Amino acid sequence: LVRVAIADSGIGIWDSFRLNDSPHLLRIRSHLDAVQVALEPKVSSTDHLGFGWGQSVNAGVGLTLLKNLSVLMKGSFVLASQSGICSLAQAFELPDNSKLNGTLCPMSFQRSRLSQFADLLYMAKQQVGLISTDDDFPEMFE
């Protein structure tokens, strides 16, 4: 197995939705809700901010992409933020006295699948709608 983990000590996912006054807050009542909403494709705490005049350029697909990639690579995936934890198999809330300060995302991939990594990454991107085959703008490339 190849194991990778990304962690931060920030405010966590729920507070990030709160900080940006996200409309997704209507669906969030717990840290677990926040983690599960964050794993939906094209959801981010800033996706309601039009980037034509603001700063948001977040497609909201990074976490979903990693989760799908972990499945395609026959590995594992966990997203934990404060007391909310979601893996490929289960989702649950930790007791308050053992919550994580920040966000943690450990994942693993089968080493035997590494040779297919580029193709599987492309497939995962298609699954989350990051890449469409409708138009690849050939006129923009030289």
Added chain:
Amino acid sequence: MNERISIASEFGQFCADGGQASTFRLARLELLLSTCDKLILDFDGVRNMNSSFANALVAPLAALYPDLQNQLVFANCNQSVRVLLIAAVQLGNSRNRDVVT
């Protein structure tokens, strides 16, 4: 008038900082797109890029400039960079449609 910018000269061979890309877009690219006929972003020497960088660099331009496809050119992209730039243009176009509708 055409303008060519080397992305590797600005950001190196690994482009991964969306904040830097956003600042660069606002400070340089939007101005150039308003003043030159064709803007060429040359990715020669860029080995890899993440989607945050590509989206910050390109997606807002696609949302702001409806004629972007005739004004902006990506040169010397490797396959992984090309895929991310296509996705960024698609993201910008979809946001543009969202604003219009």
